[in-house]
Amino acid sequence: MRVVDVNRILGPVPVGDVPSRDVPGLLSELDWLAIDAACVVHSHALYYDPVTPADVPEHPRMTSVPVVVPGPLGAPVPADGRLVRMCPAEHRYALAGPHGLQLARELAERNITVLLGWESTSPGEIHRLATEVPTLRIVLINTGYRALRELADLMDTHAELRFDTASLCGHLQVEWMANRYGAHRVLFGTGAPETDDAGPRFQLDHLELSVQDVELIAGGNILELLG
Known part of the structure; x- marks a missing residue:
């Protein structure tokens, strides 16, 4: 089973001094938990400046996830990107504006x-975005x-909505969601190091x-999305 964390942060974070502040520390954490690879957003782009972010070093176990911001003051979409992150609350814009x-x-x-972080927007804004752009994954x-x-x-x-398992930790909640909506809409993620x-x-x-x-949840789904 190939395990890929779809939701990982590289770099220093406000919650404290963490091993994943650099690449060797992040890789050691992945090794410790038998996680084969991770989709990584840099904390500089997440918390500070997505327009001129710190680069995520190329590594076969890491997929860089840029933070994109709409509008003339925003951060453009990379030419070869397959996965990006939107942070409306952190970077002060209307998700469905x-x-x-x-x-x-x-x-x-x-x-x-x-x-898209759950606490970075609201269910109403997610609903509006998914309604206006129904093909957006x-x-x-x-x-x-x-x-x-x-x-x-x-x-x-909304059929193109998916979710990760980072903090969905109630008894049999992941199983209930997978049985109702299909395991193809569930992705393994941790949110580390902000969350466990x-x-x-x-x-x-x-x-x-x-x-x-x-196997789909562990890595199959995100690998398919990444192509």
């Missing part, structure tokens, strides 16, 4: 998948176990799902 929708349409046309990350009803409402309505990585990794090994479904 005119510039946000223009960017979303560009991403959809180029078959680029978007990581969105992976909702860090949804949290308390958001299950709101998440289910959105998943029932050992919990989601342990959960992955103990999901009460078929081997095929677990």
Whole structure:
């Protein structure tokens, strides 16, 4: 089973001094938990400046996830990108505003998948974005176990919505979502180092799902999205 963390941060973070502040530290954390690869956003782009971000060094186990910002003051979409992150709350723009929708349409046309933090926007804005641009592939990350009803409402309505397992830790919640919506819409993610990585990794090994479904969640789904 190939395990790929779709939701990982590289670089210093406000929560404290973490091993993943550099590449060797991040790789050691992946090794510790038997995670083969990770989609990595740099903390500089996430918390500070997405327009002139610190580069994520090239490494066969890391896929760089740029932070894109719509509008004339924004950060453009990389020419070869397959996965990007949008952070409306952190970088102060309207997810479903005119510039946000223009960017979303560009991403959809180029078959680029978007990581979108649950606490970076609202269910209403997610619904509006997914309604206006129904072909945009969105992976909702860090949804949290308390958001299950709101998440289910959105998943029932929008076929291109997916979610990660970073903080969906309620008893059998991942299994319930996978059985209702299909394992192809569930991706393994940790949100580390902001959130715990050992919990989601342990959960992955103990999901009460078929081997095929677990393999999709563990890495198959994100590898397909990345092409």
